[in-house]
Amino acid sequence: MPAVTGNLTDVGGGHLVGKIPEIHFTLNAPNAKAGVMLPTEPKTVQPASDGAFTVNLESTTDMLDDAWYTLSIQWLDAAGNYVKADFPDWQLQVPSGGGSFHNLFGKPPKNQRMVYVSLTPPDNPRPLTLWLKANPANDLDPQNTWDLSEWRNG
Structure with missing residues (x-):
């Protein structure tokens, strides 16, 4: 130990x-x-x-x-x-x-994961940041793919 x-x-x-x-x-x-x-x-x-x-x-x-x-x-x-x-x-x-x-x-943050919901990827994401490609203002938007991506190395 x-x-x-x-x-x-x-x-x-x-x-x-x-x-x-x-x-x-x-x-x-x-x-x-x-x-x-x-x-x-x-x-x-x-x-x-x-x-x-x-x-x-x-x-x-x-x-x-x-x-x-x-x-x-x-x-x-x-x-x-x-x-x-x-x-x-x-x-x-x-x-x-x-x-x-x-x-x-x-005091580490209770939730160390960030999830961005947008049609464009986040700028300068931290490692392990998640991006949900979607328009949060309109679920019926044809550009909503609901693809989930994760950054491994920033």
Whole structure:
């Protein structure tokens, strides 16, 4: 499993004296890859006193469905009892080589596919853009072919 390394102070700044955080990484939904089922059971890591942590997570780039890890940071008291939790709206995507936490999180668009509906192809389409050759204003237009094309290389 790829290692993700980071430091809690990279995110929140400051120091952790007297604070006992736990970071929970949870897959956004059950998933699979190479014949292995991947549940949403959280992976938990407790940063060192300087905030440094390493966690081994499954690569999300080779899963069958769109995948990312969501985070929660739980703050514990000295006895290990729950005090509060933060639920940042970050989405951590893990490549097969792992990486540094602050380089891996973001909010990817929910739908990364674009579909243009027009009688003319789009200018400068991104890879995987779809074009439906049709006149959206008139279904009875004789030029409507309803051909669907996809750009592979841009």
